[in-house]
Amino acid sequence: MSELVIETTGLRKEFRSRRGRRIVAVEDLDLAVVAGGVHGFLGPNGSGKTTTIRMLLGLARPTSGQIRLFGEPMPQRLPRVINRVGAVVEQPKFVPNFSGRKNLSLLASAVGLPAKRVDAALAQVGLTSREHQRFGAYSLGMKQRLAVAATLLKSPDLLILDEPTNGLDPAGIRDIRDMIRELGESGVTVLLSSHILAEVQQVCHSVSIIGSGRLLATGDVDKLTGTTAGSFRVDVSDLREAARILTRAGFGVRREEQSLTVQYVARGEDISRLLAERGLHVRELTPLRPDLEALFLRLTKDDALSMPVAGYTRGQDDPEDSDSQPEAPAEAGAR
Amino acid sequence: MRLVMVELNRFWSRRAVALLLLTAALLMAALAGFTIWESRPVSPSDRAAAERVLERELERPFYQRDVARCERNPDQLTGRGSTTEQCVAEITPPLRVFLAREPLSLAREQVDSGLVALMLVGAVMIIVGTTFAGADWATGSLSNQLLFEPRRNRVWWAKGAAAFLATLVASAVLLAAFWCALYVTAQIRDIPTDGAVLRDIGWTVGRGVLLAASGALGAFALTMLVRHTVGTLAVLFAYALGGEALTASLPIANAGQWSLTNNVLAWIRDGTRYFDDSIVCPGGQVVCRQEALLTLTDAATYLGVLLLVVVVFSTATFWRRDVP
Numbered sequence: 001m002s003e004l005v006i007e008t009t010g011l012r013k014e015f016r017s018r019r020g021r022r023i024v025a026v027e028d029l030d031l032a033v034v035a036g037g038v039h040g041f042l043g044p045n046g047s048g049k050t051t052t053i054r055m056l057l058g059l060a061r062p063t064s065g066q067i068r069l070f071g072e073p074m075p076q077r078l079p080r081v082i083n084r085v086g087a088v089v090e091q092p093k094f095v096p097n098f099s100g101r102k103n104l105s106l107l108a109s110a111v112g113l114p115a116k117r118v119d120a121a122l123a124q125v126g127l128t129s130r131e132h133q134r135f136g137a138y139s140l141g142m143k144q145r146l147a148v149a150a151t152l153l154k155s156p157d158l159l160i161l162d163e164p165t166n167g168l169d170p171a172g173i174r175d176i177r178d179m180i181r182e183l184g185e186s187g188v189t190v191l192l193s194s195h196i197l198a199e200v201q202q203v204c205h206s207v208s209i210i211g212s213g214r215l216l217a218t219g220d221v222d223k224l225t226g227t228t229a230g231s232f233r234v235d236v237s238d239l240r241e242a243a244r245i246l247t248r249a250g251f252g253v254r255r256e257e258q259s260l261t262v263q264y265v266a267r268g269e270d271i272s273r274l275l276a277e278r279g280l281h282v283r284e285l286t287p288l289r290p291d292l293e294a295l296f297l298r299l300t301k302d303d304a305l306s307m308p309v310a311g312y313t314r315g316q317d318d319p320e321d322s323d324s325q326p327e328a329p330a331e332a333g334a335r
Numbered sequence: 336m337r338l339v340m341v342e343l344n345r346f347w348s349r350r351a352v353a354l355l356l357l358t359a360a361l362l363m364a365a366l367a368g369f370t371i372w373e374s375r376p377v378s379p380s381d382r383a384a385a386e387r388v389l390e391r392e393l394e395r396p397f398y399q400r401d402v403a404r405c406e407r408n409p410d411q412l413t414g415r416g417s418t419t420e421q422c423v424a425e426i427t428p429p430l431r432v433f434l435a436r437e438p439l440s441l442a443r444e445q446v447d448s449g450l451v452a453l454m455l456v457g458a459v460m461i462i463v464g465t466t467f468a469g470a471d472w473a474t475g476s477l478s479n480q481l482l483f484e485p486r487r488n489r490v491w492w493a494k495g496a497a498a499f500l501a502t503l504v505a506s507a508v509l510l511a512a513f514w515c516a517l518y519v520t521a522q523i524r525d526i527p528t529d530g531a532v533l534r535d536i537g538w539t540v541g542r543g544v545l546l547a548a549s550g551a552l553g554a555f556a557l558t559m560l561v562r563h564t565v566g567t568l569a570v571l572f573a574y575a576l577g578g579e580a581l582t583a584s585l586p587i588a589n590a591g592q593w594s595l596t597n598n599v600l601a602w603i604r605d606g607t608r609y610f611d612d613s614i615v616c617p618g619g620q621v622v623c624r625q626e627a628l629l630t631l632t633d634a635a636t637y638l639g640v641l642l643l644v645v646v647v648f649s650t651a652t653f654w655r656r657d658v659p
Contacts, residue, residue: 058485060657078485093475097350
């Protein structure tokens with residue numbers, strides 16, 4: 001079995017709102033990320049992604065449950081492994097009046113890294129020409145690049161990226177995605193938190209989907225999207241008759257303009273055999289492979305994030321440190 | 336040590352810190368300049384004008400009446416065994432009373448502009464300590480720093496040490512510059528300065544520097560607790576004003592010993608006396624000096640405990656609470 005780089009068991013995080021109500025942000029989360037490759041961390045806003053990441057990095061303490069990074073229990077052994085971990089949590093957070101270089105130099109010197117590492121990190125994200133500009137004067141994309149550069153200072157074995165392409169222009173997005181892909185292929189384990197599903201599908205080898213603080217699905221992207229396969233597009237000479245036959249055989253059938261969508265199909269040949277026995281010749285039989293978006297929407301459709309849940313409405317009763325907890329935790333009872 | 340050096344680098348690079356220290360330097364320069372200007376030697380015309388005023392005073396009837404009383408009975412005004420000359424000298428106002436200003440005296444400035452300088456430097460260093468920590472919380476860069484050094488106690492102490500050491504140096508430089516300006520001026524004006532006065536000034540400045548740096552450390556610790564620059568300043572302001580009002584209104588004996596102002600003054604002045612209405616005048620006297628003494632040790636204990644409480648709460652909370 002591959003080495004687990006990230007492992008959480010029964011992870012739970014509760015906050016107290018300013019009115020004293022208990023808010024559960026993460027509940028009973030078992031997360032496992034094996035070494036190497038890019039692992040997507042998907043979830044709607046407020047599902048507990050950032051809270052989970054903050055707990056992994058020791059910025060927030062779990063209410064209960066265990067965390068292991070590289071097999072070491074967190075947060076007790078975090079100092080032992082922190083040099084192997086690079087992370088961007090939420091928006092890039094640097095001192096606005098310092099230059100990009102100054103910000104990175106301070107971080108590098110805190111752990112005794114040489115100045116050439118700063119040079120290399122700045123070059124890697126294409127900020128060398130703007131390194132002396134104030135961070136506050138950077139565009140959002142440049143800020144994001146600097147945050148990524150900070151993660152690269154330590155040459156990490158584990159990279160945790162929370163919405164790393166946020167605010168980047170198309171070229172910047174492509175560069176960062178290529179970089180993430182390359183890092184994943186080079187043996188670095190990347191945990192990519194994103195709500196851009198296409199990005200996750202393009203870049204990630206495996207994915208964990210959470211909703212309302214709970215793990216909803218996890219596994220290889222291919223296998224996960226495969227588990228919900230079973231739909232075929234069927235084109236035959238007589239669509240009405242074919243629909244009647246397939247419905248009576250127990251399939252889910254939806255009539256489209258030029259074809260039928262047939263659901264709950266274990267094997268494609270079942271359709272062609274059934275229709276052929278009734279004298280209908282199949283012109284097209286195409287498996288409809290649901291993408292990650294379909295899976296995501298299906299898994300998280302009950303995640304009532306936009307709705308006020310009992311005892312908690314976003315913006316009215318934010319949890320403690322609400323400015324730092326953008327992922328509004330949903331009410332435990334709502335799950 | 337590496338972390339402390341990094342934090343010192345961060346401290347000196349902060350624009351707000353630089354602006355505050357520049358402001359303090361300008362205030363010190365203005366105070367020294369004002370003191371030097373207000374104690375400048377009197378010109379011959381100033382002296383002549385003062386002599387004319389004195390002559391007019393000596394011609395006034397009430398003065399002449401007193402001179403006559405001195406001639407009749409010198410004991411009456413200046414005590415038993417006085418001569419007429421002594422009596423007249425006693426009632427005659429000196430010329431300096433009519434001069435617009437007095438010459439520079441380092442001993443006098445120690446409790447005058449010197450005290451103002453100490454208070455100004457102390458106040459600026461408190462704001463510096465607050466803004467040093469507050470900027471980390473306001474920008475959110477603290478979480479970034481913890482991703483590189485997750486041992487929170489180390490981070491806290493490195494930042495605290497940087498705030499203390501940097502403000503110690505800055506206060507020492509500012510106060511030393513202020514007193515050097517006054518000392519050099521006194522030398523240029525040929526005003527003799529007692530070695531004991533200089534030693535006393537040295538000790539006062541030393542205690543003032545320590546107070547300013549400790550104030551900066553305390554303000555830093557409080558900001559790490561409150562996590563907000565303005566919030567911290569509000570707490571400090573409320574404590575300084577509310578605390579004074581509370582100690583003044585509390586129906587407890589010797590409440591003045593708990594006053595922040597009294598303790599700060601006692602620390603700077605090596606002890607101070609303050610009014611205490613709970614002191615009963617001896618032997619049925621109606622009027623007596625109702626003053627209690629607050630020693631340097633008392634003040635050191637009070638201020639030290641205050642600092643310790645804030646530091647302990649701050650470190651414990653920083654270690655435990657989530658960081659945004």
